[in-house]
Amino acid sequence: MTPDGAAQPPHELLAQAVEGMDRPLFVLDGDWRFRYINPAGAAALERTVPELAGRVVWDAFPEAVGGPFDLLYRRVRDTGLSGSTEAWFAPLGRWFRADAFLTPAGLVVTYDDVTLRHRVEEERAAAVVAREEAAARAAEAAARAETAARHLVLLGDISQAMTATTDVDEAVARLAGLVVPLLADWCLVSVVDPDGSRRDVGRAHRDPAMVEVMHRYADLRVRTNRPSAPVPTALASGRPVVIPHLTDADVLAMTADEASRAALAPLRPSAVATFPLLARGELFGAFTLVNGPGRGPHTDDELRTAEIASRRAALALDNARLASAAAQVAERMQHSLLSPPVQPDHLELAVRYRPATRGVSIGGDWYDAFLQPDGDTVLVIGDVMGHDIEAAAAMGQVKTLVRGIAFDRLEEPAGVLRRVDHALVGLAVPAMATALVCRVEQDEADRASGLRRLRWASAGHPDPVLLLPDGTVRDLTAPVGPPLGIGWHGPRADGQAAVPEGATLLLFTDGLFERRGVPLDEGRAQVRGLLAGAADRPLQQLCDELLEQMTGGGVEDDVAVLAVRAHPLRGERPREAGPEVVPPVPGTGGPLPGPAPSLRGVGRRGSSP
Numbered sequence: 001m002t003p004d005g006a007a008q009p010p011h012e013l014l015a016q017a018v019e020g021m022d023r024p025l026f027v028l029d030g031d032w033r034f035r036y037i038n039p040a041g042a043a044a045l046e047r048t049v050p051e052l053a054g055r056v057v058w059d060a061f062p063e064a065v066g067g068p069f070d071l072l073y074r075r076v077r078d079t080g081l082s083g084s085t086e087a088w089f090a091p092l093g094r095w096f097r098a099d100a101f102l103t104p105a106g107l108v109v110t111y112d113d114v115t116l117r118h119r120v121e122e123e124r125a126a127a128v129v130a131r132e133e134a135a136a137r138a139a140e141a142a143a144r145a146e147t148a149a150r151h152l153v154l155l156g157d158i159s160q161a162m163t164a165t166t167d168v169d170e171a172v173a174r175l176a177g178l179v180v181p182l183l184a185d186w187c188l189v190s191v192v193d194p195d196g197s198r199r200d201v202g203r204a205h206r207d208p209a210m211v212e213v214m215h216r217y218a219d220l221r222v223r224t225n226r227p228s229a230p231v232p233t234a235l236a237s238g239r240p241v242v243i244p245h246l247t248d249a250d251v252l253a254m255t256a257d258e259a260s261r262a263a264l265a266p267l268r269p270s271a272v273a274t275f276p277l278l279a280r281g282e283l284f285g286a287f288t289l290v291n292g293p294g295r296g297p298h299t300d301d302e303l304r305t306a307e308i309a310s311r312r313a314a315l316a317l318d319n320a321r322l323a324s325a326a327a328q329v330a331e332r333m334q335h336s337l338l339s340p341p342v343q344p345d346h347l348e349l350a351v352r353y354r355p356a357t358r359g360v361s362i363g364g365d366w367y368d369a370f371l372q373p374d375g376d377t378v379l380v381i382g383d384v385m386g387h388d389i390e391a392a393a394a395m396g397q398v399k400t401l402v403r404g405i406a407f408d409r410l411e412e413p414a415g416v417l418r419r420v421d422h423a424l425v426g427l428a429v430p431a432m433a434t435a436l437v438c439r440v441e442q443d444e445a446d447r448a449s450g451l452r453r454l455r456w457a458s459a460g461h462p463d464p465v466l467l468l469p470d471g472t473v474r475d476l477t478a479p480v481g482p483p484l485g486i487g488w489h490g491p492r493a494d495g496q497a498a499v500p501e502g503a504t505l506l507l508f509t510d511g512l513f514e515r516r517g518v519p520l521d522e523g524r525a526q527v528r529g530l531l532a533g534a535a536d537r538p539l540q541q542l543c544d545e546l547l548e549q550m551t552g553g554g555v556e557d558d559v560a561v562l563a564v565r566a567h568p569l570r571g572e573r574p575r576e577a578g579p580e581v582v583p584p585v586p587g588t589g590g591p592l593p594g595p596a597p598s599l600r601g602v603g604r605r606g607s608s609p
Contacts, residue, residue, distance in 0.1 A: 028073065028107040032056050035106050044113055046092060063091045069098055076100040077107055086114065151305040154182055158309050162316035166323040169201045175287060175313050176202030183302045184289035186267070188218055190231055191285040198222050202287065210267065217263040224260035228253050230274035234286045240307060243272045244297035271297045275306055279314035287313065337396045341369035341562070344377050346569050347440065348577035350539045352547050352561040356511065363558035364391030365509045366399050370407065371582060378406050381507040381562050382435035382461065394431035398424065398484065402435065413437035413457035414492040417481065421459065425487035432485035434460035436507055440499070450569050452499040457492055459484045462510050465527065469502035471535045473528040504539065505564040506531065511557030512550055526550065538576055539565045
């Protein structure tokens, strides 16, 4: 309504409505001039209505020429179809959404400032990207942590696996098998032997189908490697050699002949890393990691782990060689202490020894068999307390005293034990031992009847066992005196038993039958049961089977066994008994003579009068 109450024209009402709109709006005429702009529109463009009214839009905003708004307006005017666009308007530093349509009054444009919405969307997108990047970093960190953990486990496995054996070849084979495929596609480990020669011992490939191909190349590598090849270079310098991208020129520099190059070609090496096995200033070899083209160069983590592994492996090899050397020394010492037994007349003797100390073939148990000057055969078995080199050293002193006294005095076994006991105390030998001394005797009447007699005495030692030809097993019991080394002044007594032809006498230390949690009687009963079914076994086989069945799962104590089979005296010494072994007569080089007529004796020469 007008002030006078008349009704306003419709276009005026429309103008008033548009004028009061919150949404920006302007109208462009055919010359692109602002024919109309409402206050909201001028404010959105950071101008006033008077500043824009009648001006050409491209003069007022030259930055918009050729931009998305220019294109929208021209398209709507050309087609008569309404349209819209949303774009960044650089002059105002804002995002606008513009809707345009053509009317008779001109091109009408309404628009909105959507900068806030874009900022929210951008922040949301940035947050998503940040979360994705954080997740990627976390996944990468987790992968690195997993790789590090696997590498740590590998290093522990290498230490454990390689120190579990003293065999150098087995140790390096384990090394190759462990590093593949975690550190490389395939691996060769070279060992430098004490004489300076090199062998490629450890070999492993991740693809079972390529193992034989790898072996063909490895068999050629040592003799065809040029001095410039990675292994010779690493051995000469003591430093790693890493070739991240192996070329044909590198292969030519490594290999000396076409055959080795042809063997290498199917393996398709693309990256090589060789590390010397160096410990305590000594080179033990080198190990080479090789990747195929699908895996690419070794990573920094793999190279670091490989270098640590090389040091650990070298220390393990050094320890293995030291242990092997110690075992060889111990074995030589044991052999010197446990001399081969005599093989007199028609008696066949077999001995066995198994130490409880792992890795060192030495202990305190011993056996001995020798001839006295009168021709009797003396059998000794004993056990010095302990299972190590100290026990073995003490055992050597005890054995020497027993042998020397028994040979010199020609006394009964009980007398020998009495003198040895007093000698140990008098000479301050720091040892306590059990011992069993036996003497195989035979007079003329016994010889004629094919009978032998056994006289024995025990110083705290398990009783001997006699296996008769019919399979009967007898425990030979006699009064048992106290162990040696305590200076016992009480009596010691001998036991006596007949040994018929074909019988087998068995002496052993308690390690053969004593087991934790098993009564001693049960252990000895098991020995008797095994012997009962073995009367017809050759003596060596009988000893092997007895040891295997009694100690096959490992021994808790040292074990020594001395077995004697009494073959018939008629005819020659049986072939299965092996050759006769007796000491020479001093000064002549010939065997000791038969027993003196006035002395008891088995007489090694059974046919001698």
